[in-house]
Amino acid sequence: MTSTPSPVRRSEKQRLVLAAAGAQGLGFTLPVTLAIAGLLAVLVASYRQVIAAFPDGGGSYAVAKAHLGARTSLVAAASLVLDYVLNVAVAVTAGVAALTSAFPSLYGQRLWLCLVVLVLITAVNLRGIVESARAFIVPTAVFVASIFVLVVVGLFRTAPVSTAAAAGHASVLADNATTVGALLLLKAFASGCSALTGVEALANAVPSFRVPRVKRAQRAEVALGVVLGVMLVGLSVLISRFHLQPVEGVTVLAQLADASLGHNAAFYVIQFATMILLALSANTSFGGLPVLLKLLARDNYLPHVFALKADRQVHRHGVLALALVSAGLLVFSGGDTNTLVPLFAIGVFVGFTIAQVGMVRHWRGERGRAWRGKAALNGLGAVLSGVSALVVTATKFEEGAWLIVIALPVLVASFTAVHRAYSRIGERLGLGRIPEPPHSDRSVVIVPVSNLSRLTCEALNAAASLGDEVRAVTVCHPDAEDRIHAHTLARDWALWNPGVPLIQLMSERRALGRPIAAYVRETAAAELGTRVTILIPEVEPDRVWQRLLQNQRGAVPAHAVRRDTDAVICRLRFRTS
DSSP: OOOOOOSHHHHHHHHHHHHTTHHHHHTTHHHHHHHHHHHHHHHHHHHHHHHHHOTTOOHHHHHHHHHTOHHHHHHHHHHHHHHHHHHHHHHHHHHHHHHHHHOGGGGGGHHHHHHHHHHHHHHHHHTOHHHHHHHHHHHHHHHHHHHHHHHHHHHTOSSOSOOTTTTTOOBOOOTTOOOOOHHHHHHHHHHHHGGGTHHHHHHHTGGGSOSSHHHHHHHHHHHHHHHHHHHHHHHHHHHHHHTOOOBTTBOHHHHHHHHHHOSSHHHHHHHHHHHHHHHHTTHHHHHHHHHHHHHHHHTTSSOGGGGOOOTTSOOHHHHHHHHHHHHHHHHHHTTOHHHHGGGSSHHHHHHHHHHHHHHHHHHHHHOOTTHHHHHHHHHHHHHHHHHHHHHHHHHHIIIIIHHHHHHHHHHHHHHHHHHHHHHHHHHHHTTTSOOOOOOOOEEEEEEEOSSOSHHHHHHHHHHHHHOSEEEEEEEEOSSHHHHHHHHHHHHHHHHHOOSSOEEEEEOTTOOSHHHHHHHHHHHHHHSTTEEEEEEEEEEEOSSGGGGGGSOOTTHHHHHHHHHHOOOEEEEEEEEOO
């Protein structure tokens, strides 16, 4: 369903932060990672309960909506939307960074590489959930197996086999720093915590699993936690064992592969597997965000188009919206991972906290078997994730987290505005109330014409079937050529004598839509209680490219009448085949 979120890009940022304290700071890599792994274990256990309690998906949004109120649920939804979008951008940039670590000559083209990868992932997801899951199984398995081999082999090494990957690259180690402060450790913890973002995604996408959905989603949650935890701890052990230092232009994982396996074919296999997996971990967002957007649209907080499914059972509009916004972030960052990571993980920890608090209220209200233990577990998760959210926001604020702090209320305000608009529309439509019995009004059908043809005849036939009275209208202009054309049309109309009057509408400014709209308004005002319909005949060409040959005149009166009147608009398609 979703690819395994990799700890590689998070370990990289965490390592960079600790490097700011010099060699002493790097010694805290393993303790910080163990703290993150402990938090991961609590969240996985907590979210197994969320999956069981809310099998329709939605994660923290669904929990908050049921137990914490609409406003809190919108905060949860906004935080998840931001996290999903950032996850795509960070995943793609980190995957390309793995490629440029193996082939430094591509470093200058990383933005274009990121956009190409994003287009490929989007195309796969537009084919449907089943196809995307199948496409990502093999790369995920290769990556996980490669990392486990790297860790196991590295544990038997007493020293690095090779350091060729880092040779010639400048170290980012701060030689003049000698102390490790609490703030620095908190920043390292915040950087590494973004490894936990995949936990929420599975709870959001439960409906995408096969039956039995809940059990499969719970097993996937546990598998995700185990694999991610082992990777985090294993890689951190090797980093400490080999005393690796962050260097410019080369990922820590590339150095680890070099140190454990050597600078050989295995090194390049690791880099390619990392590139593919990191890029494809964006599929977590493509699987979860469209489902969340569907739920928001269903609740009238987003345009209803996001609730539609294509013939391949994919929320196409959600996928495309995610791809477009992610592309904008990639262009903004220039394809640089370190620009995006400070913005990452804040949203998901807000969602974690809201979900856990909501689950505590869920268990207190249900009071089923062992409810106290379940509530205690979710309460612990709420405390840990809440503290983590504060740590991440405070330590990353100046690095760009302030954008997220601003974006969250803006998104919530947007959701509220959409909901208010739908409420007004629903009130005017009388949704939820039984309408009056239908009745038949006298009807007048107005048909715009410009010449005589089979299209004109078909239009009048259709109009006669729709209304009690049919009127043809044509717009005339004062130019000599137009006057000749109007005279010819009037003469031919009289000779044809279809039984329908031809009304000439004069226009001094060569407008087409406004004179017709004005006539429709006059007719409606003069004949109260009469239903006015405008029927616009148009040619439907045999080939798609032939649409370029049409003058698109039908759209002009349609737009004017829709904007200025309440008339019914019909578009008659005449096929030439």
